Amino acid sequence: MVRRIRKWTLALFLSIIIINVFVESLPISRKILTPGLDVTFPVTTAEAANFKTDLDEDNSTEIIETENTAEEIKYVTRNVRPGQEVRNYAVEISLNGKSFSGRAVMSVRLDIDSRGDPIAFHLENLEVQKVLTGVFTDVNAVETEFSVKDSILKISPSQVASTYVVIIEYTGQLSNNLFGLYEGHYDDNTYLAMNLHPANARRVFPCVDEPSEATTISFTFNNVQYDHMVMNSMLEDNSQTQFKALQGPPHLWGMVAHNLNNIYYPTQNVLLNARPGVFNQEAQASIAINHYFHALNDWTNKPYLEIILNQDGRMNVVALPDSDRDWYALSTVCIWEPYILMELTHSVKQRHVGLVKLAEAMARQWFGYVIHPENWRHQWVITGLGTYAAYDVFKDFQDGSDTDNTLLDVNTLFVTEVVQESLLRDAYVNSQPLEPAKNIFNKEDIRDNINGLLKYKAPAVLRMLRLILGGADDDFIKKAARALLNSRALQTVNSLNFYDAINSEWLFGGSNLIQDIPDYLEPWVQTTGYPTVHVGLRQGGVLLTQERFSFSPVDQINYLVPITYTTSVNPKFESDNIYPVMMMDATTTLNMALDDGDWVLFNIQGQGYYRVNYDADLWERIIEALEDPDRREVIHPLNRATLVDDALNLARASKLDYEIALRIVFSMEHETEYAVWKAFARNMNFIRKRLVALVEEDGDLDQEVYTRLVSKIIGTFENEIGFTPDNVIEPAMVTLVRGLVMDHACRANYDPCIAAAVDWFYDPNDNSVVNPNIPRDIRPAVYCTMVREGDGDVISALYDRLEIEPSLYERLVILESLACSQDDSFIKTLLEETIALNGPYTAEEGLRIFKAVAESSYQNARLALNFIILRTNEIRRRYGGPEKLEEVIYTLVDNIANANLATDFSNWVESRNNNLGDSENVAEKAALQVKENLNWDSAHIDYVYDWIVENDAPTLFVSAFLLTLSLIVAVLNH
Known part of the structure; x- marks a missing residue:
């Protein structure tokens, strides 16, 4: 008692103190996006007068309005300079020690209402030496006034026009932060790399560094003193420095110039590169790469070698010794060496982490390059589908005979490493929704979004949705992914595109548990947190209610929760029982016969993205079963894990007495x-x-x-x-x-x-x-x-x-x-x-x-x-x-x-x-x-x-x- 009083006094005293303290010219395309509608067509001179640009109040987005439909249709593009489109880039980089000089030639189009405004590009840590502009071609290009402020290059041509060729000469330094254009290190050697994702193209050349910028880009690299150089595209004929132009936004380009060894060919047209001197560490990766390459070709229904004309033609898997970063560039799968090179005798933990990371890295060739987000707020679709596909091919790789115990249990790993990790992170006061309310343009906001919760929550929610939409043979998430990859190849996607892709398949053969995909997903995607289902005993059954879960107080939101359950009377934890039998709204009653001592458990194998709380009597029955070694074994390990995870987090949020949570913990003696x-x-x-x-x-x-x-x-x-x-x-x-x-x-x-x-x-x-x-x-x-x-x-x-x-x-x-x-x-x-x-x-x-x-x-x-x-x-x-x-x-x-x-x-x-x-x-x-x-x-x-x-x-x-x-x-x- 003395200690408690002293602790209470100290807590009060401390509380008081704390209180007081991202060539060839292409037709310009205009995309009008509405639910279920995607129209792409060239803009003619006559049509140019039919659309104009305007800015939101926060000056962060461009709104394009069109009179081609009965109602006003708007969609968001970019923020650096509304009314400006870059049709192609030709970038030439010349290395000079730790510095480089660059020359970027761009074809720029301005809309009719903003022709008099300066041309603008993102630019960071680059010194502009000279700018030339020419109307329509570079034949008449002349030096042009420019200014740089707040990482924006503004160019003011003396002649007002709608189409310019802009030539920018500039210098820069190799990055020391392992992004942009940088020099990497291993042993006593170096390599040169360019990783522009997500918003680092502006560190290499002036550009519109945003994902919606779909353009054609070509690169030339001079004075590169390495034996090998690879990037998205093939080298031009009879050239060792100039790469062919490809369509895509700036942030999806990558390059690696190196003296690494081609240590193995896991399958045709796939190379594995690693440090010289590394021996007998490629076997596991080679087998996995071979499997993943063919599995992803099949899973996506889009052969890798047919993604785009003039791509490199090989998949270059590079084990980087010093950099652990996500790469999205085509043909260069760069991954941190400890994730991919394993000795013949290696730890299971390394295999577990490495195989997942490798599958995700290879999946990004499709989910990230073939389709990329319209704006970074829609990155959850890309990341979710990529990780979902990665775990599918990982699981297929680990599925073997029942007697092969050396394989990993991928279902268990997904629930424990993805679902439960996401449930924890999504409960914090600083968590953010999968899809933020506004478009994201600032670099710090982009980082916070793409590197945060969505890496876990997006695939977790997609797994749950997959179970809701169909049975074991109907994976509508895979079908939707295939539809997007083939109908919108090399284009942007947003949430509505994803929902339409699901509807295009699900409406003709899926379950009827939900009626509308966007309405169902809205609370899961556009808000933080998730529900807790509370189970209370009632005469003849149980009463289910729900409450939004968070570690701090939040407003109530009702979700449609997919319900799976089983009882001790006839326990069924098999995989065919993880598909929901019903959807729960605010309150639901279930009839079931439970005698004294019988238990009921919800969320079979922990597949649903929610927690479950029980009333005191039911918790007591569950604990008694967990404390008995024989009765405990009846409960599936994933449900035993879910009980531990739910109980400790419910107690942490003051929704459950710690005595119950710790008794469940103590039952782990078995x-x-x-x-x-x-x-x-x-x-x-x-x-x-x-x-x-x-x-x-x-x-x-x-x-x-x-x-x-x-x-x-x-x-x-x-x-x-x-x-x-x-x-x-x-x-x-x-x-x-x-x-x-x-x-x-x-x-x-x-x-x-x-x-x-x-x-x-x-x-x-x-x-x-x-x-x-x-x-x-x-x-x-x-x-x-x-x-x-x-x-x-x-x-x-x-x-x-x-x-x-x-x-x-x-x-x-x-x-x-x-x-x-x-x-x-x-x-x-x-x-x-x-x-x-x-x-x-x-x-x-x-x-x-x-x-x-x-x-x-x-x-x-x-x-x-x-x-x-x-x-x-x-x-x-x-x-x-x-x-x-x-x-x-x-x-x-x-x-x-x-x-x-x-x-x-x-x-x-x-x-x-x-x-x-x-x-x-x-x-x-x-x-x-x-x-x-x-x-x-x-x-x-x-x-x-x-x-x-x-x-x-x-x-x-x-x-x-x-x-x-x-x-x-x-x-x-x-």
Whole structure:
């Protein structure tokens, strides 16, 4: 009681303090977009008078009005200069060391009402030397006045006309942020690359850098001193520098010039390129690339080699050693090396992550290039379809005989890594809808949109919609994707195009659960959050009601929720039961016979994008079943995982008592399945970090409170799976869960886990070097634990191992493990090395080290926060630009575990000299999430602490004795 009063007083005091503180001329086309209508036709001189441009009040969009229909039709195009269209670009780049000179020749058309206004282009970090303009052709081109302000180049021709040839001569520097035109690094070598997605074309040539700009572009590169150079299109005949023109917007162009080796040909017309000296790491990727290439050709019904005339003719898959970024350029599938190159014996986790990333990267050749968004607000359609297709071909790749246990369970991975991750992110106060209300043009808003929640929510919502629309043999999402890829190839798409594509197939053979696609999807797409279905027992059945879910109060919205369920009377969790039997609106009653002790579970296999809450009696029945090992096994692992995920998040949002949620957690003493442990680890990490911060700040509290929780629930896992693999080929999902649980248990200071790490670390034949036979999926846990618990000899041994490690993935495992050190001086030096001008780490490695430091402990999170406050500019420059800075900011948010860190973070964000630049808005949104988490601390941390202390005591003494004994034995063995 004394502690509770003291905590309440401190919370009140802190609350008061916080309160007070993106050649050849083509016909110009005009597209009129309405629901169900797509008309493209050339604009004649006579028609030019029939349309004009106007601006929204926020000056961010162009509205084109036409009198060709009875009603006024509008559609949004671009913001840089309404009434201007660039019909083609011819860009010539000449390299000169770290700089380049450029010459861009553009054919520009202005509409009749704005001919007197300046011609305008996006431009960033380029110095314009000269501008020439000619009316209709370049024959009479003359020097023309220009100005540059706020990254907009404005050109004022002396002669008013509707069609110009504009010639711009300029200079620029190679980017050091791994986008635009940049020089990449590996070992002692370099490569040259150009990645213009999403809004970086303006860093390479003056342009209309927006996705709706459909034009024809050709590139010429001079003075490129590399053996190979590839990009979207083929080289012109008898040329080694000039590439053929292709249609498409600027942001979809990419180029790689390199001295990498063509290490394998996975299938005809596909090349795999990697660093010289890399051996025996291409087998898994080659098999996957071969499968994905043919599977995507079939899935899309659009052969890759027939996407567009004059494309390169090959798919060049390039393993980039230093850059983890999304590429959308045709013919260049550039992907970070650790995602694609795997040793013959590799970790299951690397295979899981790498195979997904590779499938997504290859799918972007269709979803992103063949079709691209009309505006970035519609990126959710592109990303959703791309990830949806990627997981489909990934699943097909992993489907094998029932006896092949080395394959991954893709359904489980989709639910745990996509659906549940999205449900978590979509509940935050700073989440944003899949489709923002207005068009997006600012770079920071584009980044925030395309790199955020939509990567998870878009495919999750599409999976749910697929189940609503048809049965097992009717995938209307795939049918809609095929329709878009073939009817709108090399054109923009928006949400309405997507809905029309679904309707074109679904209306003639789908289910009748919903009546209208746009109406159904509106709340899921245009608002944040999602529903919680509440299940209450009533005589003769259950009553279903719904409430919008969020961690902070939000206005109520009613969704049509797809309902699937089963009961203990006749449990059916099979895949044919994941298709909805009905749609629920505000309130629904279901008749069912449930005797005392019978349970009912909704959302079979967690496929629906919603949570389920039950009344107290039903939760009690479910918990009793989970606590009985035999009855527990009746419930599908994905539903057991959903129960853990829902309960912990409902409690976090104050919609469920933590006693119920923690009792469900404690029932995991019988659990061995990956899905359930993944749900546990994702959600309990939030609590663990805050409990650790609580007890570290208050020495009177039980410093091992979270360790006690882990010791309570890990028994069956430890007995049946354990921290030491048997010398047999085991199921891939077992290997995956071992690595996951061991990492969590060791971070929680669970002694048998620490003892196993000690026992594994050193080579039995030489206790001064790292054991090369440590199973790869437990290496992260073993390395991190030893760095945290050991001395300088451990770090020296890992640095020695780093020197001989042939795999970049395994190298990264070591580097992230070094971040587990609790030596402040070592961590500070490690962080400084990540931004050193000639430091030992690549940009992506530096980023991963920083994130690992922030995640490793409460004290290291403070060091990471202090580092970013002092080194914001260096982090932005060295890690890869504002996109990467924002990535580390959100990592910090997840690890700011108490009011002290929160105050320091908020003070930094709010200060005038924060050096955040155009990442400031993102940081401010991140600060909202920090404050939201503080509210949880005030409401729940004391209760959670007390409940754990009071409910695991019976097993503590015996467990502690056995743990200590096992640790002593392990240490004596060395």
